[in-house]
Amino acid sequence: MLQIEERAVVEAKAPGRPGDSEKITINLGFVDLGHIDLLVSEGVYANRSDFIRTAIRNQAERHAEVTRQAVARNRVELGLRHFTRADLEAARDRGERLHIRVLGLASIAPDVSPDLACETIASLDVLGSLHASPAVKAALHDRLR
Structure with missing residues (x-):
């Protein structure tokens, strides 16, 4: 089975600390990427990175304990x-x-x-x-x- 993935570079910045970041590369399937792009186009998120940073923060908060x-x-x-x-x-x-x-x-x-x-x-x-x-x-x- 061949899986086609797009590579996206995400800049993870600390809130309020421009320039303090580390770049990471993630692989996303086209459907996941399409969901992100839809939410961006609807104005829910400013861009792909904003969506991914928010998702990461939400998961970190979910597992805070x-x-x-x-x-x-x-x-x-x-x-x-x-x-x-x-x-x-x-x-x-x-x-x-x-x-x-x-x-x-x-x-x-x-x-x-x-x-x-x-x-x-x-x-x-x-x-x-x-x-x-x-x-x-x-x-x-x-x-x-």
């Missing part, structure tokens, strides 16, 4: 977590190794060296997106879950 329990059980930080060079240097000076667990966006400042990241970050578990220099990402590759 599961998320809440998982965040509490797994000790995951929810939202945006930014690590500066000063944060990592302070951890190093305390002899502390960080186990970073974030649901959302984890970012490591551009001035953090790969050596400092390796010295201070024992593990990195990000459900969402990790923003860091290519060199830091490469250095932490074996610690990413």
Whole structure:
């Protein structure tokens, strides 16, 4: 059976935070895509991305209790977590190794060296997106879950 699908690039933006987004690619069948386009043409949604973002938010809200329990059980930080060079240097000076667990966006400042990241970050578990220099990402590759 041959299934024809259209690939759509969706830009998932946080409300009120233009530019803070991650692009994803999804496959949609023509019928699903037609339903979306109909709702857009009827003015229910501004565009395809608006529909998909709304659907994702609705599903996340529908399963909010599961998320809440998982965040509490797994000790995951929810939202945006930014690590500066000063944060990592302070951890190093305390002899502390960080186990970073974030649901959302984890970012490591551009001035953090790969050596400092390796010295201070024992593990990195990000459900969402990790923003860091290519060199830091490469250095932490074996610690990413």
